[in-house]
Amino acid sequence: MRVRRLYAPVVLGTLAAGGLAFFAASRTWAHVRVATDGLPSDSIDVSGSDAQPLVPALALVVVTAALAVLASSPRVRRVVGAFTVLVALGGAAVVLLGGSSLExxxxxAVEASPAWTGTGSPDFTASAWTYVTAAAFVLAGFLGGVTARFGAAWPTMSSRYDAPASRPTVTTPQSDADMWKALDEGRDPTQ
Structure with missing residues (x-):
């Protein structure tokens, strides 16, 4: 497989992984039913954002890094890829090792419930969204590694998107041979 063919799938995959991690962090990670004799029961849902406020922020950093690959130079892509690996693995670690913050x-949330009388300890049911979030971060870390390894060989934006001051000055060719030479080099001989 050619390395250049990895460009679109890796960038889109990183965008999707970051978006999935952000979406999964907003879903219910734990469900609790608080029931006390003589009081109406209460159903409580705790989202990943409530338990781990850092997780959605790290997911947005992954999405932003994927977009940065589109506009960056080959050298910067290696840095962005390595940064994506660090952020994604950090996000997976926060999700998987942060069980005490979920509890x-x-x-x-239980103590804030009107059905809570302060006696007993309610049990909660954890959902699979925690693991979906961690898996999305692991996938983003893998794709960040692919970006760091192969990103320098991917196509870049042309120089026409650069700021005018950073563009190289183009001298107008004087002869027909100079015009053909400029065309062969990929420059516009009329500028």
């Missing part, structure tokens, strides 16, 4: 968010 703390559940306890805080």
């Amino acid at each position: 703390g968010a559940v306890d805080q």
